Amino acid sequence: MSSPQTVRDSAKKxxxxxxxxxxxxxxxxxxxxxxxISRFRRVAGLPNLDDAGNSVKxxxxxxxxxxxxxxxxxxxxxLNKEMLAKIQNKVLNEKFxxxxxxxxxxxxxxxxxxKFRNYxxxxxxxxxxxxxxxYYQRLIDTIEGKKTETMFTAMRTxxxxx
Amino acid sequence: MSITRLTSSQLxxxxxxxTFSYPKAYLHQTNVFRQNKEAAQDSPEILAQSSHLxxxxxxxxNKAPVKNAKSKIPLAHxxxxxxxYELPKWKEALGELVIRAFRLDMDRVRxxxxxxxxxYKICKDQGLQYEDEPLSETAKYFYEDLKLPRxxxxxxxxxxxxxxxxxxxxxxxxxxxxxxYQQKLVDRTFSDIELRLFEEMKVNSGRIADQYLKDFNTQxxxxxxxxxxGFATDDPTLATAVWRNLFGGRKNIDMLHLESVVRYIxxxxxxxxxxxxxxxxxxxxxxVPPGVxxxxxTAQQEEELKAKTVAKYEALDKDPKTLPSERSKLxxxx
Numbered sequence: 316m317s318s319p320q321t322v323r324d325s326a327k328k329x330x331x332x333x334x335x336x337x338x339x340x341x342x343x344x345x346x347x348x349x350x351x352i353s354r355f356r357r358v359a360g361l362p363n364l365d366d367a368g369n370s371v372k373x374x375x376x377x378x379x380x381x382x383x384x385x386x387x388x389x390x391x392x393x394l395n396k397e398m399l400a401k402i403q404n405k406v407l408n409e410k411f412x413x414x415x416x417x418x419x420x421x422x423x424x425x426x427x428x429x430k431f432r433n434y435x436x437x438x439x440x441x442x443x444x445x446x447x448x449x450y451y452q453r454l455i456d457t458i459e460g461k462k463t464e465t466m467f468t469a470m471r472t473x474x475x476x477x
Numbered sequence: 478m479s480i481t482r483l484t485s486s487q488l489x490x491x492x493x494x495x496t497f498s499y500p501k502a503y504l505h506q507t508n509v510f511r512q513n514k515e516a517a518q519d520s521p522e523i524l525a526q527s528s529h530l531x532x533x534x535x536x537x538x539n540k541a542p543v544k545n546a547k548s549k550i551p552l553a554h555x556x557x558x559x560x561x562y563e564l565p566k567w568k569e570a571l572g573e574l575v576i577r578a579f580r581l582d583m584d585r586v587r588x589x590x591x592x593x594x595x596x597y598k599i600c601k602d603q604g605l606q607y608e609d610e611p612l613s614e615t616a617k618y619f620y621e622d623l624k625l626p627r628x629x630x631x632x633x634x635x636x637x638x639x640x641x642x643x644x645x646x647x648x649x650x651x652x653x654x655x656x657x658y659q660q661k662l663v664d665r666t667f668s669d670i671e672l673r674l675f676e677e678m679k680v681n682s683g684r685i686a687d688q689y690l691k692d693f694n695t696q697x698x699x700x701x702x703x704x705x706x707g708f709a710t711d712d713p714t715l716a717t718a719v720w721r722n723l724f725g726g727r728k729n730i731d732m733l734h735l736e737s738v739v740r741y742i743x744x745x746x747x748x749x750x751x752x753x754x755x756x757x758x759x760x761x762x763x764x765v766p767p768g769v770x771x772x773x774x775t776a777q778q779e780e781e782l783k784a785k786t787v788a789k790y791e792a793l794d795k796d797p798k799t800l801p802s803e804r805s806k807l808x809x810x811x
Contacts, residue, residue, distance in 0.1 A: 337713050340706065345726045347717040354728060409729055415529040422732035429712045431740045434773065435747035440811065442709070444648035446655040451709035458706060476656050 325416040326359035332423050340458045358411055447477045521744070522767040525622040525737035532731045534624050542608035543629050546676035576801040584805050587758060588654045593661030595760050596643055597669065600662075603764060604635030607677075618767040623734050625724070629678055630693075633670070634723050637697055639764060640666065641704045642742065646749040646757055651807070654758065667694070696722075708746075712739055737767075744771035751779070753786055755809035783810070 333355065336348045353363050411419075425431070444450060456462040464472075471477075556562055564572075576583065606616050606627055625631050640662055647655040647662075667690060674680045674689055700722045707715025716735050723738060724730055748765055749757070751774065756762070765771055774782065790809040793799055 337711065339717065340714075343721060345721070347720050347726075350726070350728055351730070409532075412529065415531070418528060419530065419732040422736040425736050426712050426716045426732070426739060431743040432712050432715075435743040435771070437743075437746050437750035441645055441649055441746060441750050444645075444650075444655075445811070446648050446650050446652035450648060451705065454702075454705055455709050477652060 319413070321413045322411050322416050323359050325413070325420055326355045326411070327361070328420050329355045329416070329423060330359055330361065332420070332427060336427065354409075358409070358416070450477070520768050520770045521737045521741040522618045522622055524740065525618070525734050525767075528731050528733040530731045530733070532624070532729050534626075534727050534729060541628055541678070543606060543627070543632065544677055544679070545607045545609060546673075573801050581801075583802060584654055584758065584807055585657070587805070588657035588661065590661055590665070592658050592758070592760065593665040596658070596662050597640075597665040599763055600636045600639040600643065600666075601669070603639050604632045606632065614768065615764075615766055622767075623724075623738070629673075630696075631725075633693055633696065634700070634725075636666070637700045638704070638719075638723055638742070640697075641701050642745050642749065642764075644701065645708060645746060646752070646762075650754050650758065654807070658758075663697070666697075715739055715742065741767055747771060747773070751782065753809045753811050754807040755790055755805055756786065758805065758807050786810075 330352055333348055333352045338348065339346050356363050442451060453462075453464075457464060575581070576586075602613070603615050604619050606612055606620060608627075612620055619625050619631075619635055620627050625635075643662065644659055647658045649655070650658065670693060671686060671690060674686045680686045680689065700718075703718035703722060704715065707718040716739050719738050719742075720726060720730060720735060724734070745764055748771060749762065752762055786809055793803070
């Protein structure tokens with residue numbers, strides 16, 4: 316990937332920001348943090364790391380492999396050619412300019428600094444809702460495993476709704 | 478004719494009495510929120526448009542456009558829900574009589590299908606699009622500025638996002654009413670989706686439609702949980718939830734789009750948090766269009782706003798001419 320030095324520096328900033336990003340509290344199919352880190356490491360010209368911290372070399376397909384894929388089916392791997400071309404064009408060769416990548420850095424840092432949460436502060440009216448004051452606290456406690464629901468509290472929720 | 482039918486038809490009249498013309502969409506608050514002239518140069522929509530990345534998200538939607546139904550869907554086009562429908566005077570009088578005689582709890586009645594219908598409609602309209610129709614102003618924000626695919630399931634995700642914002646406000650109402658508002662909103666969503674799957678997406682098999690409905694139900698639960706987690710913790714978590722649900726985990730996401738949606742959510746929640754229970758319960762809320770900047774109120778403006786609301790509802794409660802169907806015990810001071 317040959318991108319100008321300034322773009323690579325900004326991409327490194329993005330990677331740093333993303334590395335400070337909170338981990339998903341519960342595992343999902345995809346993790347925003349991991350997906351975006353690998354995306355911007357590529358732009359920054361850094362090698363991608365596996366779980367143990369070793370760098371993973373991106374394997375480029377050999378000529379034989381490409382030939383075999385092309386000859387095997389008319390639409391290799393069940394995808395039609397149009398779609399493959401789209402994937403090639405649109406995902407791999409993301410072009411960042413200095414302007415656009417700096418925007419990305421700014422936008423991501425706005426998110427990580429909770430700018431809009433603090434600006435549009437809704438207060439306890441919504442965070443501790445009158446109808447069910449402990450709703451969010453219970454949710455967070457359960458996700459973080461601090462307090463698990465007992466049979467009694469679970470039945471109470473089923474019967475009375477809170 | 479059952480009592481509920483009478484009273485709920487009566488209520489649709491009540492909702493209509495409040496003026497819902499666009500510039501005053503969110504009532505007397507509008508002027509307060511929009512008084513700053515700079516507002517025109519700064520809004521979630523403009524933020525999303527300002528991106529220079531020019532990302533081109535992969536559209537794997539298999540090109541399944543939403544088609545306009547040939548026959549109008551009965552539920553969505555019921556004459557009782559048309560904004561022009563007037564209840565005959567004798568029915569109106571009978572309705573009022575029934576409410577007075579049986580001392581019906583109007584807050585409870587209002588929290589029923591009427592509110593479900595009203596609040597569902599404003600959620601549904603945000604992302605509603607048809608293949609052969611031009612996009613509405615808010616839909617342009619989602620499909621053009623944020624580059625989301627124009628599909629049915631994407632519409633559902635947009636609707637869920639808006640419903641969740643209403644859920645957040647509904648939780649802050651007295652429990653027995655708030656729960657009912659939420660329940661009816663969800664009921665209404667799924668009865669409408671079921672019809673639309675048959676009429677618009679041309680699903681012919683009931684079994685397949687059921688599968689879709691179950692899938693949508695799972696999506697709704699997952700999305701509401703994820704947004705709740707994001708709302709209760711921090712913006713990065715909220716942004717992640719938006720990325721997973723609204724953007725479908727798009728790899729080459731434009732961070733500006735994410736920022737724009739986070740801002741959009743917080744500004745809507747802010748407006749919701751400034752509404753009293755009484756105003757929210759009687760349908761005095763509309764989503765702020767993404768092209769409008771929500772101004773934060775100063776302490777003084779907030780005082781004025783509160784005083785105005787209190788004066789309005791005190792007068793309404795004292796007035797002996799106020800119809801029984803317009804009465805409410807919900808607080809207007811919070």
